[in-house]
Amino acid sequence: MNEQEIFQCVQSQQEVFRSYDIHIPQSGLLAGLHKPVFSKNLFKNAFGEDNVHFPMGDAVLKYGVQGVLELTAKRTAEDTEKTAVYRQAVHGVYIGVREFILKHMDRALEMKRERPKDAGRLQKIADNCQAIACGKPRTFIQALQLFWFLYLLRRPFGGGCIGRLDQKLYTFCKSDMERGAWNREEAMEAVMQFYGYLNEIRTGDTLRNLMLSGQDEGGRDLTNELTWVFLEAYERTGDAEPHLNVRLHPGSPEELKRTCVRMLSEGKGQPTLYFDRWIMPAMERAGIAHTDACRYANDGCTETVIDGRSHIAFWQHEMVKTVELTMFNGDENPFIYPVSMRKNSRDMPEFTPKTGLSTGFRSGNIESMGTFGDFLSAFKSQLYFQLDRELETIGRKIYEDETVTVTSPFLAGTFEDCLLTGRDPLRGGGFSVYDYQLLSGTVTTAADSLRAIEYCVFEKKYCTLNELREAMAADFKDREPLRQRLLHAPKYGCGEERVDELAAWISRLFIDRVDAYRTESGKRVWPGLYNIDFKIFANITGATPDGRRFRDPIAEHCSPTPGAAKKGPTAIIESASRLPMREGYASSPLHITLNKSDFVMGADREGIVARLIEACDEAGVPVLNISMYDAAELRRAQQEPERYKDLIVRVWGFNARFVELDEELQEHIIRRIC
Amino acid sequence: MESAMIMDIQRYSLHDGPGIRSTVFLKGCHMSCLWCHNPESQHREPEMMYYPELCVGCGGCLGRCTKGAAGEGGIDVHICRDCGQKRECAEACPAEALRVCGSRRTTEEVLRELLRDRSIYGAEGGVTCSGGEPLLQAGFVRELFRLCRREDIGTCIDTTLNVEWREIESVLALTDLFLVDIKFMSEKLALKYTGAGCGRTLENLRRLSELKKPVYIRTPLIAGVNDIAPESAERERFIGELENVIRADSFYVTDHAGKKYRALQRENWLARQQDKKNISEKGDAE
Numbered sequence: 001m002n003e004q005e006i007f008q009c010v011q012s013q014q015e016v017f018r019s020y021d022i023h024i025p026q027s028g029l030l031a032g033l034h035k036p037v038f039s040k041n042l043f044k045n046a047f048g049e050d051n052v053h054f055p056m057g058d059a060v061l062k063y064g065v066q067g068v069l070e071l072t073a074k075r076t077a078e079d080t081e082k083t084a085v086y087r088q089a090v091h092g093v094y095i096g097v098r099e100f101i102l103k104h105m106d107r108a109l110e111m112k113r114e115r116p117k118d119a120g121r122l123q124k125i126a127d128n129c130q131a132i133a134c135g136k137p138r139t140f141i142q143a144l145q146l147f148w149f150l151y152l153l154r155r156p157f158g159g160g161c162i163g164r165l166d167q168k169l170y171t172f173c174k175s176d177m178e179r180g181a182w183n184r185e186e187a188m189e190a191v192m193q194f195y196g197y198l199n200e201i202r203t204g205d206t207l208r209n210l211m212l213s214g215q216d217e218g219g220r221d222l223t224n225e226l227t228w229v230f231l232e233a234y235e236r237t238g239d240a241e242p243h244l245n246v247r248l249h250p251g252s253p254e255e256l257k258r259t260c261v262r263m264l265s266e267g268k269g270q271p272t273l274y275f276d277r278w279i280m281p282a283m284e285r286a287g288i289a290h291t292d293a294c295r296y297a298n299d300g301c302t303e304t305v306i307d308g309r310s311h312i313a314f315w316q317h318e319m320v321k322t323v324e325l326t327m328f329n330g331d332e333n334p335f336i337y338p339v340s341m342r343k344n345s346r347d348m349p350e351f352t353p354k355t356g357l358s359t360g361f362r363s364g365n366i367e368s369m370g371t372f373g374d375f376l377s378a379f380k381s382q383l384y385f386q387l388d389r390e391l392e393t394i395g396r397k398i399y400e401d402e403t404v405t406v407t408s409p410f411l412a413g414t415f416e417d418c419l420l421t422g423r424d425p426l427r428g429g430g431f432s433v434y435d436y437q438l439l440s441g442t443v444t445t446a447a448d449s450l451r452a453i454e455y456c457v458f459e460k461k462y463c464t465l466n467e468l469r470e471a472m473a474a475d476f477k478d479r480e481p482l483r484q485r486l487l488h489a490p491k492y493g494c495g496e497e498r499v500d501e502l503a504a505w506i507s508r509l510f511i512d513r514v515d516a517y518r519t520e521s522g523k524r525v526w527p528g529l530y531n532i533d534f535k536i537f538a539n540i541t542g543a544t545p546d547g548r549r550f551r552d553p554i555a556e557h558c559s560p561t562p563g564a565a566k567k568g569p570t571a572i573i574e575s576a577s578r579l580p581m582r583e584g585y586a587s588s589p590l591h592i593t594l595n596k597s598d599f600v601m602g603a604d605r606e607g608i609v610a611r612l613i614e615a616c617d618e619a620g621v622p623v624l625n626i627s628m629y630d631a632a633e634l635r636r637a638q639q640e641p642e643r644y645k646d647l648i649v650r651v652w653g654f655n656a657r658f659v660e661l662d663e664e665l666q667e668h669i670i671r672r673i674c
Numbered sequence: 675m676e677s678a679m680i681m682d683i684q685r686y687s688l689h690d691g692p693g694i695r696s697t698v699f700l701k702g703c704h705m706s707c708l709w710c711h712n713p714e715s716q717h718r719e720p721e722m723m724y725y726p727e728l729c730v731g732c733g734g735c736l737g738r739c740t741k742g743a744a745g746e747g748g749i750d751v752h753i754c755r756d757c758g759q760k761r762e763c764a765e766a767c768p769a770e771a772l773r774v775c776g777s778r779r780t781t782e783e784v785l786r787e788l789l790r791d792r793s794i795y796g797a798e799g800g801v802t803c804s805g806g807e808p809l810l811q812a813g814f815v816r817e818l819f820r821l822c823r824r825e826d827i828g829t830c831i832d833t834t835l836n837v838e839w840r841e842i843e844s845v846l847a848l849t850d851l852f853l854v855d856i857k858f859m860s861e862k863l864a865l866k867y868t869g870a871g872c873g874r875t876l877e878n879l880r881r882l883s884e885l886k887k888p889v890y891i892r893t894p895l896i897a898g899v900n901d902i903a904p905e906s907a908e909r910e911r912f913i914g915e916l917e918n919v920i921r922a923d924s925f926y927v928t929d930h931a932g933k934k935y936r937a938l939q940r941e942n943w944l945a946r947q948q949d950k951k952n953i954s955e956k957g958d959a960e
């Protein structure tokens with residue numbers, strides 16, 4: 001962007017701010033709420049680069065809007081042409097921010113005149129607005145109010161990552177306590193109002209992840225009063241938003257673990273648990289400083305970010321499709337036809353996905369493969385070819401970010417380094433950690449496919465490789481007996497050593513290849529055994545050797561293919577323990593979906609959930625989500641959505657109301673139950 | 675080394691004692707409760723099961739069978755009963771519509787399976803031997819539990835207690851918890867519904883109580899038979915006199931095992947009761 005474009009951006013950003021509703025609630029203290037506005041062009045023009053998948057910086061909380069304006073008001077002696085212009089842009093945007101907040105103050109005062117009975121509350125709102133617009137936040141409520149305004153302003157669709165809010169806002173809570181002014185009930189109500197607004201705006205894939213607790217640089221636990229407030233507020237409200245996450249480590253208080261168990265036993269898949277002892281060391285092995293690793297949070301989904309020090313960009317590798325390309329020597333399964341689908345929610349627009357892999361790489365003709373080893377070598381070369389291309393793409397993006405990308409000045413203003421230096425966060429102004437990720441979940445369905453080839457073609461000789469390929473090309477039409485053989489071959493998630501070993505082998509190939517990559521400037525790409533687009537993959541990957549037909553579900557993350565885990569959750573944990581999950585520090589989650597109707601006849605639900613959590617931690621699972629549904633109940637909800645509006649389920653990195661998901665995802669979730 | 679006829683090993687069992695458990699189902703039972711929800715556990719010998727809903731009609735079995743069990747309408751598993759080819763036939767079926775239930779396994783083999791969840795049982799959970807009647811193969815249970823003890827895994831046995839006291843005694847010291855059904859208090863009803871009397875069960879329960887051995891009591895209820903006086907009152911009094919009961923549950927028997935009865939081609943008493951009831955209700959309505 002040149003100077004002129006930057007100022008155009010500032011202008012449109014201010015314009016967008018002006019178009020938002022001014023909202024003073026009928027009760028409670030938290031002001032600000034507007035309906036989501038969707039417009040692709042508007043985003044581009046007004047906001048510059050910001051995918052809202054990572055938390056904002058904390059500088060505005062620290063300096064207040066006024067402080068930001070002061071820091072950016074004048075060109076400094078160290079400024080270059082570029083930094084001076086950028087500084088000015090930030091300044092311009094924050095004038096709009098101040099205006100937006102002051103409008104709320106004005107409205108509150110106006111309402112106060114009309115409603116003398118409610119004067120006390122309305123005056124408080126006005127005071128809070130004035131304090132954060134013209135000075136620094138002094139109290140918890142003011143800090144939460146400021147955070148909420150910024151959150152609303154960041155993106156007009158009301159979504160985006162929240163980050164470690166119990167840490168960000170704790171200094172304010174602490175100072176309230178020190179002054180004897182901490183009012184827990186008032187704080188609780190404000191937090192519940194914050195949650196209520198989120199749910200009112202929109203639910204589902206909203207990227208609203210709130211990360212709680214963790215540890216400091218000395219390994220001391222960071223659970224604080226706000227951690228409890230945020231958890232309790234969720235227990236009191238219990239809706240889909242926000243998406244809760246808790247970091248656990250050996251020093252976590254027992255009470256925190258018990259609270260997580262109690263909440264998870266409700267069956268809503270909240271919170272997701274992150275185990276510091278697996279995630280942080282892997283980050284540090286990859287060269288991320290300990291002080292940074294301590295600050296990790298999750299992004300809009302489950303991928304890791306360094307709160308206040310990184311942004312995030314990620315790409316996904318199609319692992320099961322890689323098996324297909326190996327089988328067809330670089331081509332797609334000819335059976336595939338374009339499928340029009342929705343990403344997750346019923347009210348999203350339809351689109352027709354295509355593979356992101358490159359066809360045409362000849363990894364070997366299956367006619368010449370005499371052993372299973374031959375097939376594995378071909379798979380490996382196909383995989384490396386695809387990964388190298390993907391890494392190159394990421395490398396190009398990194399180069400662009402190192403040189404020309406312009407970060408949204410609004411976002412930049414939340415980073416202290418930017419305010420002090422006038423630099424873009426991407427180039428010295430805040431993102432001191434570069435977070436570019438290549439992710440591949442679905443290693444498990446890929447492993448099922450490889451094992452089925454080994455078992456059915458090379459061990460049991462039910463068919464030849466050629467016959468298998470023909471059957472796949474026919475989507476198993478008229479090949480049902482063969483498909484049955486493939487379906488009954490051993491599957492990941494049942495504690496079968498060999499197929500788990502293959503899943504681990506694929507994961508290793510992937511992680512090592514990604515780990516070994518460096519950009520010209522020496523930057524790394526973070527590997528993760530994770531994927532959000534498993535539903536897209538299912539619609540672009542033809543029949544697979546595990547007996548799956550075109551469009552049948554594909555596994556997510558490190559979880560078994562839906563329907564494959566026939567031996568229950570402990571067998572899933574056994575299988576998962578064989579994967580190098582903890583090396584995939586960009587995120588390698590395990591989802592376990594329990595059957596709610598199992599908990600009868602005195603089965604101690606919380607005790608069992610607690611055991612499973614401990615077992616996963618011991619097995620090296622870095623990120624764990626446990627949810628609990630009753631298949632019959634989900635079926636009824638499909639029939640009568642009106643009656644089941646409050647049924648919350650876990651999808652990938654988010655929770656949603658079951659009845660709002662599109663049918664394919666609903667089916668996927670029902671088949672996950674083990 | 676002991677071995678036993680094993681029907682199945684189920685991981686993550688939540689209803690066979692406290693916590694998360696692995697349950698070893700031993701095949702063979704000397705009772706014949708009409709509502710049995712594990713009908714495949716009753717006979718000691720391996721049995722062929724045929725699931726018509728899984729059959730894809732490939733004809734694989736037709737080509738193999740020389741005994742006339744396989745026909746257009748499926749498999750007559752009664753003919754398979756004494757045939758030595760069961761495993762080969764099951765292997766020939768691609769859809770696992772034909773399955774052999776039961777295989778002889780040693781304590782060592784079984785322990786290997788149980789150790790998979792070693793770290794998950796915790797202090798609460800552990801291993802349960804169930805069946806069938808596990809104490810019909812008490813030697814196996816004893817050796818298996820001894821191995822479990824060595825691994826510090828909790829042990830529990832789900833038994834009718836309708837066996838000689840010495841069989842119970844042989845596993846007593848190695849068993850942490852007994853799960854016992856009290857089905858009937860009256861000998862006559864017991865004979866009618868379970869094919870065996872109940873006196874020995876009640877007597878053995880008393881002895882366990884004297885020894886303060888912990889038990890969970892469970893009562894399968896059949897509407898109009900043992901959920902009414904005098905059965906219910908006597909049962910309550912009996913349980914009240916015991917000093918070792920940690921918990922007591924009762925539940926109405928339901929037709930959970932319909933598929934398995936069909937696969938064994940055996941009569942399903944519960945389903946028949948249900949049908950009768952439906953017919954009479956329909957009659958009432960009309």
Ligand code: SF4
Pocket residue numbers: 722735738739740741742743744749753754755757758759760761763
């Ligand atoms: S087990 Fe024997 S009787 Fe049964 S189908 Fe096979 S060959 Fe026929």
Ligand code: SF4
Pocket residue numbers: 728729730731732733734735736766767768769770771772
């Ligand atoms: S072999 Fe199995 S699938 Fe084929 S006809 Fe026989 S029972 Fe059915």
